[in-house]
Amino acid sequence: MRKAVCPGSFDPVTNGHLDIIGRAAAQFDEVTVAVLINKRKASLFTVDERIEMLQEATAQHGNVVVDAFHGLLVDFCQERQITAIVKGLRAISDFDYELQMAQMNNRLTGVETFFVSTNPLYSYLSSSLVKEVATYGGDVRGLLPDKVYKQMKIKLDQA
Numbered sequence: 001m002r003k004a005v006c007p008g009s010f011d012p013v014t015n016g017h018l019d020i021i022g023r024a025a026a027q028f029d030e031v032t033v034a035v036l037i038n039k040r041k042a043s044l045f046t047v048d049e050r051i052e053m054l055q056e057a058t059a060q061h062g063n064v065v066v067d068a069f070h071g072l073l074v075d076f077c078q079e080r081q082i083t084a085i086v087k088g089l090r091a092i093s094d095f096d097y098e099l100q101m102a103q104m105n106n107r108l109t110g111v112e113t114f115f116v117s118t119n120p121l122y123s124y125l126s127s128s129l130v131k132e133v134a135t136y137g138g139d140v141r142g143l144l145p146d147k148v149y150k151q152m153k154i155k156l157d158q159a
């Protein structure tokens with residue numbers, strides 16, 4: 001069975017993330033969407049909320065599972081017998097960082113990293129940018145799933 005992981009913070013999950021996950025799901029037998037637990041970083045959504053949103057947003061893919069991890073991604077991969085990491089690249093600046101990570105991950109455990117070029121519709125899109133624009137009242141509908149948009153709006157209105 002060919003297994004891959006799509007890691008990230010997904011705070012919140014965007015349509016760009018979902019595009020990469022869907023494309024990975026078409027290539028691998030099982031894709032694990034791995035939500036990074038980073039206690040040092042302030043997040044808008046809890047890990048459990050992100051997992052729930054991702055489960056709903058990826059439900060149409062019968063071969064996608066959602067889980068959380070902390071520590072080294074390659075340890076997560078080894079524990080689950082995952083041999084491939086799938087990463088979306090928006091720009092050359094993403095590649096500079098991701099190439100180093102890919103080479104280190106391969107050096108540590110032999111896991112391969114597959115880079116997927118982002119759909120041009122989402123090349124500017126990041127969770128951070130979506131949150132920033134939404135915080136100042138900008139309209140981010142259509143950039144993330146409708147339910148995620150509504151949950152984000154509730155969270156930001158409470159802040």
